[in-house]
Amino acid sequence: MSNTTGRLFRATTFGESHGEMMGVVIDGCPPGVVIDLPQVQADLDRRRPGQTHLTTPRDERDTLRVVSGLFDGSTTGSPLTIVFENQDTRSRDYQGTKDLFRPGHADYGYHMRYGVRDHRGGGRASARETISRVAAGAIGRQILQDRFDIDVIAWVSSVGSIEAAIDVMEISRADVDSHPTRCPDLRAAKEMEANIQAAKAAGDTLGGCVSAVAKGVPAGWGAPVFDKFEADLAKACLSLPACKGFEIGSGFAGTQMKGSDHNDEFTLDNGLVSSPTNHAGGVLGGITSGQPIQIKCAFKPVSTHFKQQRTVTKDLDPVEFKNVGRHDPCVLPRAVPLVEAALWLTLTDHYLITLSLGRS
Amino acid sequence: MSNTTGRLFRATTFGESHGEMMGVVIDGCPPGVVIDLPQVQADLDRRRPGQTHLTTPRDERDTLRVVSGLFDGSTTGSPLTIVFENQDTRSRDYQGTKDLFRPGHADYGYHMRYGVRDHRGGGRASARETISRVAAGAIGRQILQDRFDIDVIAWVSSVGSIEAAIDVMEISRADVDSHPTRCPDLRAAKEMEANIQAAKAAGDTLGGCVSAVAKGVPAGWGAPVFDKFEADLAKACLSLPACKGFEIGSGFAGTQMKGSDHNDEFTLDNGLVSSPTNHAGGVLGGITSGQPIQIKCAFKPVSTHFKQQRTVTKDLDPVEFKNVGRHDPCVLPRAVPLVEAALWLTLTDHYLITLSLGRS
Amino acid sequence: MSNTTGRLFRATTFGESHGEMMGVVIDGCPPGVVIDLPQVQADLDRRRPGQTHLTTPRDERDTLRVVSGLFDGSTTGSPLTIVFENQDTRSRDYQGTKDLFRPGHADYGYHMRYGVRDHRGGGRASARETISRVAAGAIGRQILQDRFDIDVIAWVSSVGSIEAAIDVMEISRADVDSHPTRCPDLRAAKEMEANIQAAKAAGDTLGGCVSAVAKGVPAGWGAPVFDKFEADLAKACLSLPACKGFEIGSGFAGTQMKGSDHNDEFTLDNGLVSSPTNHAGGVLGGITSGQPIQIKCAFKPVSTHFKQQRTVTKDLDPVEFKNVGRHDPCVLPRAVPLVEAALWLTLTDHYLITLSLGRS
């Protein structure tokens, strides 16, 4: 279980952080969609390490290579496979931690589950795995944008205790990318940046939240019971490395409202059903309402800090250690394209499910 | 899609609120487990409507009837099917809303998705569907408790702005059930109760949060990438009616911590790997760590309040209406067994997945 | 695994031969299809025991009861559930064989797999389970016939060594049902009938073949690699009780042809692509060609004969025994609706998969 996501738009990812290759097999692509590969690469570049002084200096070009599924530039209905060679690996950085369980990491769980563990760069548990999701999300984006006027925009809405003030309806991807923090509230962004740099200087790390909106999604996508749109989306987000929380619409804050305030009334807007408020966050009972889908995800502070830590070894000896190597002091800017990918993947899958409904 | 949950421990639910029967087919039960049916009924009774003055007066006995899968009181490996007759339905209560889209409900989405809608009691979108999940969760509980010293306890941790103060390690199911709010902090419980009664008197509704803990779960359950334990659990929770948020461990609050504070150090406790803190909430990288699994779910205020509301009809006419009928002013007490069921279902599925791993 | 079939049109069956109820939850029904329940019952009646002197005298009315998924006579997109009460069970007939492994039956495998076994009437292994498949197939039939001019007809093409001579393109369901053997070649039918009666008189049983044709299936249904149409169909047939072989088109006989004779040339027939021959049996490379789908299934002689047999008990003691009870001397006439159901289920699933392809 676990290396495939989606029911009809299915992405199967493979590869370890310090192995030969990362990759993804994307099955279920509708045929005849022209794929703009430079755009896919651009989506990938937003996730790439080494983009700014705020992210890890591991320098991977992450140049995509499509090895199947395209013919004359279009999808054929066959699995579209994208691979990435790993290049700038420094496995020696992990020599000192290969026999101990790094706190905050998956080492101990893997050891208990599998009895064997590729310690180099976290192996399969590395956030490097997300390159494959971003690639698949970029393909999903092109499929949907070929047919709908849908867009997905995510941004950093908080780092530590610094929160951004954002007008969701006005936000653009250019705004998001205008600052290395990917926080489009520049006043907050500067504070975040300063805090990240201070944490980095102290060998420490920060967490924060990514918010996202999907506009233009038609009403009627989703499903009623177990596979509710918001349930699938929560799963997609919680499966991102370091994600510890998810909310849609009013989320946790909405629990303090009264029902008569929380319900979004239906009105007519140019003859279309609309709502002046959006506490629901674009879904009702698992099915999209046509209003913007609004979510927020919590990311814990990066587990790899550079302070002294206590833990135990595989042989159950208590030890102290310090991490070495190249790591992000704050994962938030690079989490933005991951949350977008989670949305694109979920949207594309539900689009195909909706087609399969067989409405006559 | 949507009426089946689980990969190896699979529950398929069926039935509409005002149809003949609700039910669940539970496939993947290990054979040879003695099922204590009175205990299953007791688990179901905690969800039953009409339990206290705080819940809907719809009076359903919800007596379980096992129609397949047991032989001499034990599971056989065949699908275990449990059905419930619907009895106290009052479909006339829904006559006035059958042609309009109730705000906060799934009516509009269903209409757009299916073009047809069983309006009686919300049809398949009714929270009555959760009876089937609680039944399946109760079976999962018995399978796991046959083999492990696992227990799952959920409780109401907030109603509106009233928050409970709870010592997670000391909580018991008896404490939870000692007050009709299912909040074991009796001081907070009384405030909650008063607020619910005030809301009910005003024709309004309240939301809140359910927290839960699973103790005794072995380390090593879960999966690394898409099917992380916390991802599956988030999906199970967000698929519950009215759930708008999920967090595990430190959740959203943890985003304000530093990495050096957030990491849970590994120590030895009587020769076993343990952690003095549990910011991770019992999972690391998708795999259980052996620490208690701790989650919190946000439930919006009930959408069926009794104040005047504006909406539109199927024919796109603006209208005003008021709900009639029998409804919970606050779903939180009855959400407690739902969150427990989400945990039992996810745990049982991951237990079987772990077996399938084929560790030699 | 195992009690659900289909990916998008999914039938989950439950119930034991001598349990309370048989049933099926049919998920993935397109909404808005008017279901003709008397026609579903008529399809079920063709499978019913006790129809003629050639079948088991177990007398089950097998009256369907729809307990969910219909509203005002139409599908709603919710799971359509059909149940059947078991009535004429005689569990005492199985008392003598409860501790031994009946040759030709699944007893030994169940014992080794599950360690426990509902011996009454074969429990879940009973052919009575197929009532649920026939019900699901009957629903699939109505979905497809609502939209396409597709029909599926199966017939008994051999019993023992007696083979029927049939013109596939001329066959009708009325012809098939005109004789209790369900062999529309009346000359062969009479010989089959005599042989079945002779076998019955001798306490023995016969096998044979069911052939089937599906006409009107559009070109382009299916899938290229693992889920080829013929592969899914072979699985559906081999999952029928007593089925030991499957062929499509030229099948085993076609292995003796030369490629230049076997290839079906494409020609134009009233402007449509057609083929004068159909060695392919309506599929090429996993995808339908628009030609009739033609298959044949082998059914072994019924395992429950009434002669003395040797076997071993659960305690590994050699014993001799004789079956008692009511059984078909030849399953072929009642296998006809099973093969039709396998076709309807496979066709409906592939129809929905084709919709999900997202051809723009």
Add this chain to the structure above:
Amino acid sequence: MSNTTGRLFRATTFGESHGEMMGVVIDGCPPGVVIDLPQVQADLDRRRPGQTHLTTPRDERDTLRVVSGLFDGSTTGSPLTIVFENQDTRSRDYQGTKDLFRPGHADYGYHMRYGVRDHRGGGRASARETISRVAAGAIGRQILQDRFDIDVIAWVSSVGSIEAAIDVMEISRADVDSHPTRCPDLRAAKEMEANIQAAKAAGDTLGGCVSAVAKGVPAGWGAPVFDKFEADLAKACLSLPACKGFEIGSGFAGTQMKGSDHNDEFTLDNGLVSSPTNHAGGVLGGITSGQPIQIKCAFKPVSTHFKQQRTVTKDLDPVEFKNVGRHDPCVLPRAVPLVEAALWLTLTDHYLITLSLGRS
């Protein structure tokens, strides 16, 4: 749908005949299994084109490259990915047929299904896709042989009308490989060889049957209803290119037996349950019996012959054409490792399913 096989041991294949790469992602490998890569390569070499004068001269080394999932030579529980570069492609050979529908091939179905088609070498419909299955089967073999004394042997049992006489219990892989036809009955093998050479000289092609046996499979693997062992196996075989028929045990011939002759009595053999006959072919009611699994698959004559053929073009013009290029005159010798792979994949999947059963 369609590019992944298996439920717990899952192989996802990708790549087109004349694309960059073929490959397979194998998910669900138990951790800690040492993989003997030269043995995997040896299994692949048995499928390789260009082995003998009886097979296509397309010369592909088909050297495997493992790009993920192994660590220090062992499986880790992460997806094991194997890729193969395509080298000796001659896409020009397909220039003449790119706009017409080759009889016997999937061209027309693909055109109707996808509206677009990679005509070069058949694209995804090419038998070259089977390299990925053989790779996955070879991994499954090593997993099973790490734990069980199971072996699978397939052989060519007929070519055209020439049938081999084989003692199933005595056959060895060395015998099978001792003749380029892979028929271990050397008298028949010589006739087959002569017939294949004659067909090749005439520009024609032949079909035939592959038989196989799996020995040492424990009793109790499989499943009762839809996912019967023989049903999954039939699907795996019918999903092989050119396969038109499948039988297990007595198959079609068994339909002419009486029940009293067909039933395999259970006896004791050194204290173990056994059967002196094996008409069942090693499965009863979907579950293995511990007896050898015996199957036979029908393969139609190769569709690419070199005689003049009539067909129509995409624009519905009738045309005549002749194939050019390099093709097998008879696919049977190379089908042997494919049928073995189908068995290994099905066995490994059912082994893991059996583990997940949770027998305590």
